[in-house]
Amino acid sequence: MDEAQELAVLRLLTEVCGTDAIDQERDVDLFDAGLLDSLGFTHLLVGLEDDLGIRVPPTAVERDEVSTVNRILTFVSERL
Amino acid sequence: MDIIDRIGAVAARAGDRVAHRHLGESLSYAQLWSGSSALAARIAGELPDDGSPVVVYGHKESAMLVAFLGAVRAAHPYIPIDVSWPADRISSVIDESRARLVVAVRTLPSGVSTAATVLDGSGLAASTIPPGPTRQAHPVAPDDPYYVIYTSGSTGHPKGVQITSSALSNFVDWAVSLAEIRVLIPHRASDAPHGPQSSDGVSKRGSATAEPADVWLNQAPFSFDLSVMDLYCALATGATLHSIDAATVVSPRRLHDELASSDVSVWVSTPSFADLCLADPGFDASLLPRLGLFLFCGETLPTATAAALRERFPDAQVVNTYGPTESTVAVTSVVIGPEHLAAATLPVGRAKPGTTILIRDESGAALPANQPGEILIAGDTVSVGYLHRPDLTAGAFTLVDVDGVPTPAYRTGDLGHLDADGMLHFGGRLDGQIKLHGYRIELEDVENNLRRVTGVQQAAVLAVRNESGVVTHLHGFVQLASPPEGGPLAVATALKKELRAYVPDYMVPKLLTVVDRIPLTGNGKADRRALLARDT
CATH class of the missing domain: 3.40.50.12780 (ANL, N-terminal domain)
Structure with missing residues (x-):
C-alpha cells in the first residue's frame, strides 16, 4: 500500500468514525470505543469500493478482521 | 378483540x-x-x-x-x-x-x-x-x-x-388491518385469499386450505414498544413471530443467512434497520420472496429508504406509521406510493379509527390545517399515565373534547401539521428529546448519567444531524476534575465504558470530547450552540 492509499483509508475512517483521533491510536478497538457500529461498518465497505476499488460484500467479512485502524490497513493492503 | x-x-x-x-x-x-x-x-x-x-x-x-x-x-x-x-x-x-x-x-x-x-x-x-x-x-x-x-x-x-x-386491543385491531391492505394489490390478486379473519378469530392464512400463516419479523427488543406491533399482530392472528437477536444484527453475513431462512412475510422494524439491510446488495425480493409488507415506526422514514425498498421489493407495500409509546406504538399510517416519493419528507399518515389528531399552539388553541404546532393524540389507545408518577402524568396527559365527548389525550411534545386531507406531517421535537436509530433519548438523561462517571464535573450532549436533519449520532462534551492521562481515544473509550454501566448502549455518545470548560449560556445552562460550532 502506498502513502496515498493509506491516507485515503485514514480519511475514510475519520469520516465514518467522526473523529481524526483514530489516526494517533491505531490499536484501539473501534467497536469497543463506540466509533464503529454495523451501519458505520457498511459505510466503510462502500467507501473502500468507491475510493480504492476494493469490492468486499458486507457478508464476506467478520468484524474482528477490521476492528482497529491497523487491522483495517492490513485488511486493505491484502486486497489491493 | x-x-x-x-x-x-x-x-x-x-x-x-x-x-x-x-x-x-x-x-x-x-x-x-x-x-x-x-x-x-x-x-x-x-x-x-x-x-x-x-x-x-x-x-x-x-x-x-x-x-x-x-x-x-x-x-x-x-x-x-x-x-x-x-x-x-x-x-x-x-x-x-x-x-x-x-x-x-x-x-x-x-x-x-x-x-x-x-x-x-x-x-x-x-x-x-x-x-x-x-x-x-x-x-x-x-x-x-x-x-x-x-x-x-x-x-x-x-x-x-x-x-x-x-388500549392494546384497540391498537392491534387496527394494526392487523394494516396487514390486510395486501388484498388490494392487483399483482397479488391471483394468490389465495388473504384475510379477512374467519369467525373464530384465526386468520385463514395457515389453515389447511389457504397459504401458510404469516411470519412477522421481530427486530426491536421487547423493551422497545415497536416490538408490540409484531408480537401481538402475530399472536392475535395465529401467525409466527420470527425474532432476530442483537448478536445476529452485528454480523452482516449472519444477518443475511438468518433473513434467508426466515420466510418473513410482514416486516416490522425501524427505518435504520432497513438501511442496514439495504447495504447488503443481496437484500431483495429473491432473499425474502414472501415479503408483502413493510411496516415502519419509531423514527422518521427517509424518502430514500422507502424508494430503495420499493425498487428491491416491487411486490411489497411500504407503510409509514407514527406514534409515541404513550399512545400504544402507532396511531397513524400511510401506504407510501410514487406520489409521496417526489417530496423531501414523507407524511406519517392519517389517524386510525378511534384516534383524533389535534394540532395546538402554545396557548392550547386548536390550529387550522397546514399550521404547524404541537401534536396531541386523543382516543382509545392513550396510556393511563406513568406508573407511580402522577406528577409527570398530570403534565403530559389531559382530557380534550372530541365531538362533545371528553377523551383522554397525550401531549406528544412533537411538532407537526395536518394538511387539508387530514394527513399528518411530522416536524421534529419541541424539547431536547431526540430519536437515534428509533430509540427515544432525552439528551438531559445522557448528560445526567455522564456526570456520574468518575472524574466528570460537567457534561453536555449534542445530537448531530445529517443534511436531511436525521440524527446520526450523539456527541458528548465533558469537563474533568483533573487532566486525563492517555490519548483522546483511549480516554473517551474509558469514559464510555463506565457510562455503559448506567445507560443502554444506544445512549452512549459515539463521540466524547474532553474540554477544559463547558461553555455556559447567560442563564447558566450548557451552551449547546457554542458546542455545536466547535463540533463542525
Missing part, C-alpha cells in the same frame, strides 16, 4: 402451529398456552392480587413470550427489560415500579440489587416452572395495565408508560 382469548383460541384449534422462532428454537401455540397457564398459577400463588407489575428480563428467547402471557393471565402487567440494559438501570426500574417479582429468562447481571423475588424463567418455553405456591389465576381486566414500557426521561430516570388491555 380480546388478545388473551385469541391466543387461547389458536392454541385450542391449531396448537402445533408455530408462535415464535428464535435462533432455531421454536415455540408452538400449545406450548405458549400451557406454559403461560402454569406460570400464571405460580405468579398468582406468589403475589397478592394487587396488579403489581412483573419484570420480565431477557432478550429474544421464546420464554419471554411465555412470561409476558403468564403475567397478564394472572392479572399482573409485565415490564419487559432487555439484556442490553445496564445493571444500574435495571435496579432502578425494579425499585421505582415497585415490582415484587422478576421473571429472569436470562440471569440478572450481578450488579442488580433488588428486594423482589427472582424466579428462574429460563425453562419456561419447555413448560418447566420452578416448584412453588400456585393459585387459580384470572386475566388482566380491560381497563387495567397490560404492559408497562420504560422510556428515557429527562431527569435521568426512565418513565414507565402504562398501556391497558383495551
Whole structure:
C-alpha cells in the first residue's frame, strides 16, 4: 500500500468514525470505543469500493478482521 | 378483540402451529398456552392480587413470550427489560415500579440489587416452572395495565408508560388491518385469499386450505414498544413471530443467512434497520420472496429508504406509521406510493379509527390545517399515565373534547401539521428529546448519567444531524476534575465504558470530547450552540 492509499483509508475512517483521533491510536478497538457500529461498518465497505476499488460484500467479512485502524490497513493492503 | 382469548383460541384449534422462532428454537401455540397457564398459577400463588407489575428480563428467547402471557393471565402487567440494559438501570426500574417479582429468562447481571423475588424463567418455553405456591389465576381486566414500557426521561430516570388491555386491543385491531391492505394489490390478486379473519378469530392464512400463516419479523427488543406491533399482530392472528437477536444484527453475513431462512412475510422494524439491510446488495425480493409488507415506526422514514425498498421489493407495500409509546406504538399510517416519493419528507399518515389528531399552539388553541404546532393524540389507545408518577402524568396527559365527548389525550411534545386531507406531517421535537436509530433519548438523561462517571464535573450532549436533519449520532462534551492521562481515544473509550454501566448502549455518545470548560449560556445552562460550532 502506498502513502496515498493509506491516507485515503485514514480519511475514510475519520469520516465514518467522526473523529481524526483514530489516526494517533491505531490499536484501539473501534467497536469497543463506540466509533464503529454495523451501519458505520457498511459505510466503510462502500467507501473502500468507491475510493480504492476494493469490492468486499458486507457478508464476506467478520468484524474482528477490521476492528482497529491497523487491522483495517492490513485488511486493505491484502486486497489491493 | 380480546388478545388473551385469541391466543387461547389458536392454541385450542391449531396448537402445533408455530408462535415464535428464535435462533432455531421454536415455540408452538400449545406450548405458549400451557406454559403461560402454569406460570400464571405460580405468579398468582406468589403475589397478592394487587396488579403489581412483573419484570420480565431477557432478550429474544421464546420464554419471554411465555412470561409476558403468564403475567397478564394472572392479572399482573409485565415490564419487559432487555439484556442490553445496564445493571444500574435495571435496579432502578425494579425499585421505582415497585415490582415484587422478576421473571429472569436470562440471569440478572450481578450488579442488580433488588428486594423482589427472582424466579428462574429460563425453562419456561419447555413448560418447566420452578416448584412453588400456585393459585387459580384470572386475566388482566380491560381497563387495567397490560404492559408497562420504560422510556428515557429527562431527569435521568426512565418513565414507565402504562398501556391497558383495551388500549392494546384497540391498537392491534387496527394494526392487523394494516396487514390486510395486501388484498388490494392487483399483482397479488391471483394468490389465495388473504384475510379477512374467519369467525373464530384465526386468520385463514395457515389453515389447511389457504397459504401458510404469516411470519412477522421481530427486530426491536421487547423493551422497545415497536416490538408490540409484531408480537401481538402475530399472536392475535395465529401467525409466527420470527425474532432476530442483537448478536445476529452485528454480523452482516449472519444477518443475511438468518433473513434467508426466515420466510418473513410482514416486516416490522425501524427505518435504520432497513438501511442496514439495504447495504447488503443481496437484500431483495429473491432473499425474502414472501415479503408483502413493510411496516415502519419509531423514527422518521427517509424518502430514500422507502424508494430503495420499493425498487428491491416491487411486490411489497411500504407503510409509514407514527406514534409515541404513550399512545400504544402507532396511531397513524400511510401506504407510501410514487406520489409521496417526489417530496423531501414523507407524511406519517392519517389517524386510525378511534384516534383524533389535534394540532395546538402554545396557548392550547386548536390550529387550522397546514399550521404547524404541537401534536396531541386523543382516543382509545392513550396510556393511563406513568406508573407511580402522577406528577409527570398530570403534565403530559389531559382530557380534550372530541365531538362533545371528553377523551383522554397525550401531549406528544412533537411538532407537526395536518394538511387539508387530514394527513399528518411530522416536524421534529419541541424539547431536547431526540430519536437515534428509533430509540427515544432525552439528551438531559445522557448528560445526567455522564456526570456520574468518575472524574466528570460537567457534561453536555449534542445530537448531530445529517443534511436531511436525521440524527446520526450523539456527541458528548465533558469537563474533568483533573487532566486525563492517555490519548483522546483511549480516554473517551474509558469514559464510555463506565457510562455503559448506567445507560443502554444506544445512549452512549459515539463521540466524547474532553474540554477544559463547558461553555455556559447567560442563564447558566450548557451552551449547546457554542458546542455545536466547535463540533463542525
